[in-house]
Amino acid sequence: MTKPIAIQGIKGSFHHEVVQHYFNDSAAVEECMSFDGVIESLLEGSSDEIVMAIENSIAGSIIPNYALIDNNNLNIVGEYYLDIQHHLMALPGQSIADISEVHSHPMALLQCKMFLKDLPHIKLVEARDTAEVAKQIAEKNVKHIAAIASKKAAELYKLSVLAESIQTIKHNETRFVIVKRETENNDFTRMDKASLKFVLDHKRGSLATILNVLSDCKLNLTKIQSLPIMDTPWKYAFFVDVTFKDYKDYSKAKSLMEIMAENFKVLGEYKNARL
């Protein structure tokens, strides 16, 4: 029997939605209450695969999740982009005028800031998971509190949607990665994207030199992020994502980077979900 896929949040959460799209609608999930919990599930072997948000349009990279993958030497084996639509929902029969508090995940509250600004009588309360609030409202029959969550959560917990797509940015994509303990069986031909990490000295032109190599090897950069290394002044870690047409080009770049950069590390090689 296959093991469940560990996610942060419960059924009806956006992580659950990604599992349904990437695997299939009936894929079993293990509901964890934190990203640390998700990683623990993978390390202890109660799951063999996890789904984790890694960047979104408002907050950028979720650096703590990068750190979890990096520090535990895990492997990114796939990615998925979900267009996140937030809906305001409450018990059937409640209207917006009845609502005095909205509970949701801090990121959801942030993404719906403009909508909520127009409702100053509503108090905002941070919660661990978008879907969990919806579930609580339904199970405990809670009036006057609304959730911000997905349409799936509204369906699953039988809440009525008071306002649709209330997020400020209408096309609101979050990138999720699928992570395993080990690399997948290496079918290089289907891979056209990689997540890399390397360290450089704070020396003029050091990053430009590396990027020239990537460009010479026909690699495209889809993401770059520098992070100062704690307790090591003037050293920076870089997280980059590259796409490529031919694995051989990428392979050549990899050999060069191993020589040119310190602590060069492949966080994952996988299929680009953006094609």
Add this chain to the structure above:
Amino acid sequence: MTKPIAIQGIKGSFHHEVVQHYFNDSAAVEECMSFDGVIESLLEGSSDEIVMAIENSIAGSIIPNYALIDNNNLNIVGEYYLDIQHHLMALPGQSIADISEVHSHPMALLQCKMFLKDLPHIKLVEARDTAEVAKQIAEKNVKHIAAIASKKAAELYKLSVLAESIQTIKHNETRFVIVKRETENNDFTRMDKASLKFVLDHKRGSLATILNVLSDCKLNLTKIQSLPIMDTPWKYAFFVDVTFKDYKDYSKAKSLMEIMAENFKVLGEYKNARL
């Protein structure tokens, strides 16, 4: 009379500490309960200057704060690095065994994750501001709840420190920026750092070309961050910080980048606080 400096949080918060270091110990502050509130204070003119956290060692860049500066066309006029030490504090007479809940800002809770993991009987509750929790505990004489906040907060609100420097990374720096509506009087000679934003096509080598220009003009890169542009596939915005010895070199790079990149924008020119 000079106007107060707007900060997120209250007296005793880390933002307040930065104001005391950057300006002086007795500089008046306007206590705001959100970064949006801080920006509003500046835009409405109740303050002429604000202090805002912009990146830290765990979460990386605080992209929403970058967006606030960028979207409101504000100017970074200075920076300050604060080594953030978190302390666990409660009413005098309380010991760790008496504590059942710790309330603090989500970032503080995240930064003290390892310490808190060893105290599984303590429930973690997210709050808006580190110092505000300390103040509430003191004013309302709240037992069994501890705050995670600065030494200043413990002194100010007369709490006892139960555990010192409980953050996971011992040298835990956060970078703050000082922001105004307009640029400062332009004393170019004292400026040696700039924060820039530009847009590039997702074309092989486009970023390498720009970084080559920066390097040729003797500019050092201290930070780089890409962000996909919403609703414009294959275009990326880049936020970079550069340092330089001679303003003329920087000025030349600026002229070149205006030609080579789209939407080139200077978010601020100021004195590097890291020298």
